[in-house]
Amino acid sequence: NAGVTQTPKFQVLKTGQSMTLQCAQDMNHEYMSWYRQDPGMGLRLIHYSVGAGITDQGEVPNGYNVSRSTTEDFPLRLLSAAPSQTSVYFCASSYSRVRGAFFGQGTRLTVV
Amino acid sequence: AQTVTQSQPEMSVQEAETVTLSCTYDTSESDYYLFWYKQPPSRQMILVIRQEAYKQQNATENRFSVNFQKAAKSFSLKISDSQLGDAAMYFCAYRSGKTSGSRLTFGEGTQLTVNP
Numbered sequence A: 001n002a003g004v005t006q007t008p009k010f011q012v013l014k015t016g017q018s019m020t021l022q023c024a025q026d027m028n029h030e031y032m033s034w035y036r037q038d039p040g041m042g043l044r045l046i047h048y049s050v051g052a053g054i055t056d057q058g059e060v061p062n063g064y065n066v067s068r069s070t071t072e073d074f075p076l077r078l079l080s081a082a083p084s085q086t087s088v089y090f091c092a093s094s095y096s097r098v099r100g101a102f103f104g105q106g107t108r109l110t111v112v
Numbered sequence B: 001a002q003t004v005t006q007s008q009p010e011m012s013v014q015e016a017e018t019v020t021l022s023c024t025y026d027t028s029e030s031d032y033y034l035f036w037y038k039q040p041p042s043r044q045m046i047l048v049i050r051q052e053a054y055k056q057q058n059a060t061e062n063r064f065s066v067n068f069q070k071a072a073k074s075f076s077l078k079i080s081d082s083q084l085g086d087a088a089m090y091f092c093a094y095r096s097g098k099t100s101g102s103r104l105t106f107g108e109g110t111q112l113t114v115n116p
Helices: none
Strands: A004-007 A010-013 A019-025 A030-038 A043-051 A054-057 A064-066 A076-078 A086-095 A107-111 B004-007 B010-014 B019-021 B024-026 B032-039 B045-053 B066-071 B072-077 B088-096 B110-115
Touching: A004 A086, A010 A019, A019 A030, A019 A086, A019 B019, A043 A064, A043 B032, B004 B088, B010 B019, B032 B066, B032 B072, B045 B066, B045 B072, B072 B088
Parallel strands: A010 A107, B010 B110
Antiparallel strands: A004 A019, A019 A076, A030 A043, A030 A086, A043 A054, A064 A076, A086 A107, B004 B024, B019 B072, B032 B045, B032 B088, B066 B072, B088 B110
16 A cells, blocks of 8 residues: 655755655545644644645745645645755645544755 | 644653653634654654544553543643654644644654663
8 A cells, every 4th residue: 555655755956946746645535735844843734635626725835836636646846945945845645634644754855 | 723832842761661742732622633643763654643622531542542631731642661663753733623624733743762
């Protein structure tokens, strides 16, 4: 069972570059989310989706875009990378509020 | 907006001993869910235990149990018979029962060290 798959696992970007973090789940979950993890701050919600074609902003959405064209995929786009976006990024999916969320392995992004 | 606070950045425990990690939260809602996640050095986020706010009984999963005090808005995690593999960062998380989606609000995390 693949669960939630994130690619790449590591990435170094130059300031101003753009890139897309990929996230795919094979559990037919409706709900998907992107979080960033910074030291001493826990995980903070960037964007989330409640189904294909429906997305909304989380706590820290600036500088990021998302789309949800299929149930399986939920890519996160960095439009113009900044050093402040250096972080570990997690994609998560769930089908129920009760069950919590399943997380991908994370992407460590460094912007220089 | 809901907030989750973990006031212990670091904790340590001797192998086979018991340790309790603290978590408090702030919410005006009555319907919500609480979770503890474990993050070992591999970075993977692993769900340890969950608690529904409407349930008075504290959740238990093998060596892991919670002390859920709804009135005090406290949700502590007790790890019994600690093992070396329990060493990890632990996050407390809140999820509203009203809002849709998989939005979790996390605390800052507690780094647990297990000493042999």
